Amino acid sequence: MWRWLASILTVAATSIESAFAAAATETAHWGGFQTANGPVAEFVVGTYNIVFWICLAIYILVQGIIIISIFAFRKRKNRTEKDAAKFSHNTGIEILWTVIPVIICMFIGIKAYQGIMFIKTVPEDAIAVDVIGYQFNWDFDYPDHDISIPFTDANIAPLKEAGINNPVKTMVVPQGKNVVLNITAKDVLHAVYVPALGIKSDAIPGRITYSWFNATETGDYLGQCAELCGPNHGEMYFNVRVLPEAEWEAWVDAERKKKGLEPYYAKIPAPTEVAVEDNSVGVSDVQE
Numbered sequence: 001m002w003r004w005l006a007s008i009l010t011v012a013a014t015s016i017e018s019a020f021a022a023a024a025t026e027t028a029h030w031g032g033f034q035t036a037n038g039p040v041a042e043f044v045v046g047t048y049n050i051v052f053w054i055c056l057a058i059y060i061l062v063q064g065i066i067i068i069s070i071f072a073f074r075k076r077k078n079r080t081e082k083d084a085a086k087f088s089h090n091t092g093i094e095i096l097w098t099v100i101p102v103i104i105c106m107f108i109g110i111k112a113y114q115g116i117m118f119i120k121t122v123p124e125d126a127i128a129v130d131v132i133g134y135q136f137n138w139d140f141d142y143p144d145h146d147i148s149i150p151f152t153d154a155n156i157a158p159l160k161e162a163g164i165n166n167p168v169k170t171m172v173v174p175q176g177k178n179v180v181l182n183i184t185a186k187d188v189l190h191a192v193y194v195p196a197l198g199i200k201s202d203a204i205p206g207r208i209t210y211s212w213f214n215a216t217e218t219g220d221y222l223g224q225c226a227e228l229c230g231p232n233h234g235e236m237y238f239n240v241r242v243l244p245e246a247e248w249e250a251w252v253d254a255e256r257k258k259k260g261l262e263p264y265y266a267k268i269p270a271p272t273e274v275a276v277e278d279n280s281v282g283v284s285d286v287q288e
């Protein structure tokens, strides 16, 4: 019996030890989440953490009561049926174990509702990217900038780390700016999933769903399809590259140049700005 108990304790100690070892690395949360990048991901991971600790406390409480009961109330030689407790109800405890779970559920419900409102309220200044899923890839179009992502790249660090060698498309976004993804699909259901940025949204044919984020750290972040959509669903990866704002603007202008379009962000020469101001005065004069 004691050997059995010792082996259980050893397993528990080993799991706790490995959990804390994982917590020490920055790349992965020991509950399974990637390091949150930006306010949306922080809200998602923060809410998960609160719920996780509540669950852990309940688990320890319930298991503790079970283990104590097994040992304290086990059958003993000098005990007979007459020694057993005869009560079947305890009003105080029954009120307590009704009220406490209600409070916990209400707290989690309110927290989840706040999260949904936060995730679904897109900031007005968000830069739009249209995301279109199809079997088995993604299109990323920038409607305000008249560009789309044409290139694929197999040489992306998070892909390499995950053992993925297929070339994938890279959505390029600026650091510290609000970005909204307008998501749809061409054929069947897909889902856009970028764990580090807190994005997970269904891509539904004939419907537009949306999701926003604001990446505070630069770098490459692995995304994938999270809705079983066919035989190559497991290879429907993409990359999100977060660039410093100035570099992103230069990238937009370079992509526009490839299409023969004027730069979007490069500064307009001073004389033109003066001319625009003069015109506006003229227009307002006419209107008056």
Ligand SMILES: [Cu+2]
Binding pocket: 189, 190, 191, 225, 226, 227, 228, 229, 230, 233, 234, 236
């Ligand atoms: Cu899929």
